[in-house]
């Protein structure tokens with residue numbers, strides 16, 4: 001199998017597994033317990049928190065462990081909106097966010113909040129001038145993702161934060177699930193107030209992540225119970241998951257130069273190979289300002305879903321942003337937001353490489369893909385009108 005879907009999830013790094021195993025086997029203590037076993041778990045969580053904090057350049061108290069990216073985005077949105085409703089009920093995001101953000105925004109709209117969704121250009125970039133025009137005295141949250149999962153585009157977060165700071169008191173949240181480990185995500189360089197990440201997108205365990213919350217930010221807890229995570233997120237700590245998250249970040253930091261050079265090389269080979277060999281193909285997202293592991297395309301006259309099935313039969317795992325619901329293909333909201341018509345948007349394919357991919361795997365895909373596209377076009381021509 002050739003796995004080219006690292007933006008969906010990644011294999012667990014064996015070093016991460018080794019770090020986690022003691023906390024799944026013998027050291028099963030509850031970090032809130034007073035006896036030795038509990039205190040060993042507490043020390044592991046404390047140490048992991050310090051490591052995560054160091055990775056992002058924040059204080060340990062600014063790290064809140066969560067169950068992953070979805071919870072982090074939900075927590076940021078609802079937690080900020082509700083807690084700051086006395087200051088205003090206007091929230092700003094973009095049209096290309098992950099569903100974890102978009103569904104949170106929709107839910108809040110039904111509860112009397114107003115949401116402005118900023119458009120993006122053909123390459124998926126949010127324009128800081130659009131943000132400036134959208135900011136209002138009653139805006140309490142701006143939420144723009146650091147890098148897009150479907151098209152790889154990296155958003156100009158520092159500029160967007162600067163615009164926000166100079167025109168508003170709104171908090172700034174960024175979904176850094178795709179960018180963490182792939183490009184620099186120093187919290188204070190980005191300048192954001194909140195940042196969500198998830199371990200399983202960088203060779204850590206599923207169901208673990210964190211939300212960074214700048215000291216002093218007013219946010220309402222969403223998971224209620226005990227006093228865990230300084231009363232911000234209740235629930236017995238997922239000790240092994242938290243240890244795995246910290247180890248995954250440490251490895252990403254240690255191997256950053258080597259891995260990103262490798263990813264970039266594979267990605268660029270994929271992009272140039274596809275565009276050179278397949279007529280009627282184009283790159284989606286930004287040509288240069290994109291994640292180092294991310295290649296995404298549109299193919300004229302082909303449904304991405306059909307292409308995925310063909311690839312799967314050859315043992316290749318990729319993704320198309322479109323969802324097959326009740327027999328008809330629903331194009332991705334991200335590709336539509338770039339301005340492509342529906343009949344072209346359904347032809348999307350995402351190939352995202354990982355550190356364990358090899359050159360020959362990319363060559364195999366490049367050797368097979370042109371034939372697959374040609375066959376699909378011949379079998380079921382859809383008009384590229």
Ligand SMILES: *Cc1c(COP(=O)(O)O)cnc(C)c1O
Pocket residue numbers: 007008067068069070071073098100145147148149175177178198199200201207208209
């Ligand atoms: C995967 C992903 C999420 C969701 O993270 P989970 O940990 O899977 O819940 C959120 N945002 C983006 C951009 C993602 O790629």
